[in-house]
Amino acid sequence: MDGVKRVVEKRTPISVSEAVKKVIKIRLGQETELVHLHGAYRRTLAEDLIAKHSVPPFDRSPYDGFAIRSEDSSEASRDHPKTFRVIETIGAGSVCSQHVQPGEAVRIMTGAMLPIECDAIVMLELADAFSKDEIDYMTIKRAFPSGHNISYKGEDVGEGTVLIQKGTVINPGTSALLATFGYEYVKVAKKPTIGVYATGSELLDLGDSLEPGKIRNSNTHMLLAQIERAGAIPRYLGSLPDEFDRCYTKIKETAEQVDMLITTGGVSVGDFDLLPEVYAKLEADVLFNKIAMRPGSVTTVAVWQDTLLFGLSGNPSACYVGFEVFVRPVIGMSLFQEKPHLKKVKATLIESFPKANPFTRFVPSHVTYSNDRIQVSPSGFNKSSAVSSLAKTEAFMMLPGGTRGYESGDVVDVLLLETAEGSEWPWD
Amino acid sequence: MDGVKRVVEKRTPISVSEAVKKVIKIRLGQETELVHLHGAYRRTLAEDLIAKHSVPPFDRSPYDGFAIRSEDSSEASRDHPKTFRVIETIGAGSVCSQHVQPGEAVRIMTGAMLPIECDAIVMLELADAFSKDEIDYMTIKRAFPSGHNISYKGEDVGEGTVLIQKGTVINPGTSALLATFGYEYVKVAKKPTIGVYATGSELLDLGDSLEPGKIRNSNTHMLLAQIERAGAIPRYLGSLPDEFDRCYTKIKETAEQVDMLITTGGVSVGDFDLLPEVYAKLEADVLFNKIAMRPGSVTTVAVWQDTLLFGLSGNPSACYVGFEVFVRPVIGMSLFQEKPHLKKVKATLIESFPKANPFTRFVPSHVTYSNDRIQVSPSGFNKSSAVSSLAKTEAFMMLPGGTRGYESGDVVDVLLLETAEGSEWPWD
Structure with missing residues (x-):
């Protein structure tokens, strides 16, 4: 027990909500970066997603059919069918190359742009198509009003509309929207880096064989996955023995390199609980060290030089809960999320x-x-x-x-x- | 329309559940690989997670306190306190170096291994500790029965217990368990690779500027994220124009390189819908090409040389649904999942x-x-x-x-x- 001082103190518990409020009041930096759309899934938007053009971007046909000038159909009826000369076929992606004259029609595919002179689409099933002397024709037996079956430019979304707000996690539907508007690179929140140290001389590393009295460090590996799930970058730091000088030096050194630092274990008031002394020597601002909750009552959060130090319990359930209740919202907030809590x-x-x-x-x-x-x-x-x-x-x-x-x-x-x-x- | 033949056919719709059953009957390979635990989050276990040792791995103390031989406490009472000589302090990870004799006690920390001669733990609060002539003592005022406050070896989990079954997606809790039992490398299901082609001459790539009559390919980017969410590896292949020979060659070439191939668009019965002809020329086994569902009724699935070809609709909602209903379960099954459906x-x-x-x-x-x-x-x-x-x-x-x-x-x-x-x- 060299170098270990017993910390004798009476801790006053605060409520969970008080504790969470104290933590989220510490605003960490919110940084952004550009990533290619193909690497953007599950990242958080750092700017609003805006419709950069109207949708549809031009008047178009929602069906396979014939584009006509509606006025040409006005007299058509079962008894007096009207025949049009079909001058061209346009597929989606093509543009009509001719001016459509009275009595002419254009065969048009789903999604293709409406010829400028046309204002109605006749569905394929409502027209009789035929050829004569190598010329194509089609006949209709009713009138079609102007605007019939046309998807107008901008009818889904007008240019400039905010479609998805900053702070939203990108899902497959968001990816589709980003692609629609040509966001090849997307401005997303930069993931904070969170270091994780386990403390305790009893801890073995992953690859070690069991030894009498020792157990493998499992909390760290759990936290690495929790950090990833919450949208941050975990940094594995291994474990620290119950030696004050070593703990102090390592924690100080690492706290300078990460956005947040989590330790597990050593936050209680036992002989081997070194974290309270470490915080004291660092002159860190301890926000709280006792919460009226179970498990995890000894969860401690301190601030040192703009770095949040989370002292989570060494008990696995308490450690898990402590992360989700106190660390996750801080990550979410640094990712611009409006709803960072579970x-x-x-x-x-x-x-x-x-x-x-x-x-x-x-x-x-x-x-x-x-x-x-x-x-x-x-x-x-x-x-x-x-x-x-x-x-x-x-x-x-x-x-x-x-x-x-x-x-x-x-x-x-x-x-x-x-x-x-x-x-x-x-x-x- | 060179090289395009109109496919005239009457398609017979089948029910959604019939269609899904046809798809999941095609068993794709289930391959495994070893990944480091730090890269295993969200992967699927390809073997049962087994307790490689008992938990706890030895009899231990759940509290900070004193380990005693219970028989030594049998006569202790408020009126007749019993004093023990404290011969050693053991922290978690340490092992008592001495044999504990009658009338002796060991100061023991949470998680530390019980000295072999001891069979009860006195919590710190129930003992009066003091020193005299540089020797440590503690006094108790009641008897403690054998087994008091001891976490026995194996009381949580016995060695060999199957804790998590093959086919389970690894979450933070699973990571903790894997670490506990020293799974430094984890046998997980290998992710299948799924290629995605969009078809349609109207499609622009992400970085392209808008042109009259054209729109940007958004379905592909949506599908890449859906594939990632479902646990597979997406391969971006760009888009194919409505040209039969080009489509046929590219689809054949790519189908040989991926586990599954998705195309979007071109599966209907219009003039520019080339996929039915591509499947015919490949002599692929078309499982169905019409489903009694909206949207996505033209969703087509074919098998060619052990590769599943998914012909999804070009309509975004239909494409999204088609993936989730038909592609996702196939991915889940190749990942050993027992519940691969939404x-x-x-x-x-x-x-x-x-x-x-x-x-x-x-x-x-x-x-x-x-x-x-x-x-x-x-x-x-x-x-x-x-x-x-x-x-x-x-x-x-x-x-x-x-x-x-x-x-x-x-x-x-x-x-x-x-x-x-x-x-x-x-x-x-």
């Missing part, structure tokens, strides 16, 4: 949860559906499955403090982990 | 949808939540927003054929696009 919905509990909740409790949960109702059950309620429960977790129940237990059938708050769109603050 | 749930319609549905209809939709109910509304019902509706689409309503319209308040089937877990067949 999506909150309600669901019917389908299993009793008899534990009393003196503090806000986050319970790893599994979501199912029954008719149009969302149902939820704890994913790791049986101790035997504790280790694999997080892999089966799609949501957290958020049970308010000061409640007894919950019965099957009760409606509870649920935070979803995998939705494209999150929630705005506040959850409460 | 997740089907029910939702309450919150907007009337008065259109009659002679055929199964897929409506791009937006999902919202009210209390514990899922609600759905069309995302592009107003024509003016047609072009951006797919970007706001999180789901498709699936309305059965032979129904009139639907009223607000009706409960309808909904296919979710963004869930981690899909549905097993059948949807119907």
Whole structure:
């Protein structure tokens, strides 16, 4: 225990929402970069997506048919059919090469541009086409009004319309829109880089064999995936032993190179919990170190030279929750997202949860559906499955403090982990 | 129209479920590869995840406290406190270096291995620690039974337990489990490669300026993102003009290099729809070319030399739906997924949808939540927003054929696009 001082302190817990508000008040930089559209899926738009031209970009035919001057059809009827001379065929992408004269028609394909003199489209099925002396004709038996079957320029979207707002995550439909308007390179939010250190002398690396008294570091690998899911770049830093000088030096060194730094473990008040001392020596501004929540009550967040230092618990569930509740919204905000918090919905509990909740409790949960109702059950309620429960977790129940237990059938708050769109603050 | 033959045929529509069944009957290869755990997020496990050792891997302390031999505490009481000599402090990762004798205790940290002679843990708060003549002691005022506060080896998971099944998509919790058991490299399903050609002489590439009569290819870029979301590798191939020989040669050449080939457009029965002729000349086995669904009724799937050829519609919504309904499950199956189809749930319609549905209809939709109910509304019902509706689409309503319209308040089937877990067949 050389170099380890016991930190004797009485910590005062604050509420979850107070804690989250303190964290998101620290505004990190919002940087942008240009990426090719083919690398833009799941990135966040850093500028509004604007219709750079009208859609459709010209008057066009929505069907295969014949383009005519409507006035030429005005007298056509079953008894007095009207025959047109078909002077040209235009496919999509082609433009009529001639001026259409009275009594003439143009065979036109779906999506092709309407000849300038024409103002109606006759669907293929309503015309009788024939050839005579190598000239093409078609006959109709009714009149067609001006504008019939025409998709007019700009009828879907006018030039300059804001179609998708800055801060939206790019999905396949967004990609289609970006392509439509020629966004070959897209201005997106630059992903922040987040370093992850595990602390604890008991931790082995991935490739190491087990040794008596030691376990493999699993929290770091979980966090790397959580960081990726949240849209940031994880930086793997390995683990630090319970040695103060080593921890202090490494944390200081790395904090200068990343946008945020996460450590797991060592934030409690035990003999080997070094993080409080590290923050003290760094003279970091500790926003809080005790939250009225379970798990994760010792989650600590500090600011040092514009870098956020997240001290998450070494307990896997607490670490998972701590990331999603406190780190994820900061990432989302630096990505310009308007709704950076986990999506909150309600669901019917389908299993009793008899534990009393003196503090806000986050319970790893599994979501199912029954008719149009969302149902939820704890994913790791049986101790035997504790280790694999997080892999089966799609949501957290958020049970308010000061409640007894919950019965099957009760409606509870649920935070979803995998939705494209999150929630705005506040959850409460 | 050189080289273009009009394909005159009467197509017989089959039902959506018949069509999907025909496609998934074609078994593509299921290949595996090893990837480092840090690159494994969102990949699919190609082998069961097995507990390679017990969890915990040894008897350990869940708290900071003192390890004792319980029998030594049997006579302790408020009136007759029992004092132990504290012979050593062990942190997590360390092992007690001495044999613990009667009347001795060991200061032990959370997660540390229990000394072999000890069988109970006294929490820190229940002991009075003090030093005298440079020797450490602690006193307790009650008895502690054998097993008190001990996490026993294997109590969470026994060695050899299958924790996660092959075919599961790796999420952050799975990453933690893989790390726990030392899976430095993970056997995952190899992603199939899917080529995408757009067809149509009207199509401009991303970087091109608009020209009269032409529009930019947007379907391809949408499909690249859909392919990525479904877990496969998209290959961008650009667009093909409406020229038969060029189309035929390119499609044949590319089909030999990819696992699946998607084309968009050209599958209908118009003069410029070349795909039916391409399939005929390839002597590909056309599984179907007409489905009783809207949009996407002309979606065609053919098999040529073990390569699936998907002929999707050129209409953006039809193209989107065609991919999700027919291509996605094939990708999922080649990734060993047990539930490769879009997740089907029910939702309450919150907007009337008065259109009659002679055929199964897929409506791009937006999902919202009210209390514990899922609600759905069309995302592009107003024509003016047609072009951006797919970007706001999180789901498709699936309305059965032979129904009139639907009223607000009706409960309808909904296919979710963004869930981690899909549905097993059948949807119907």
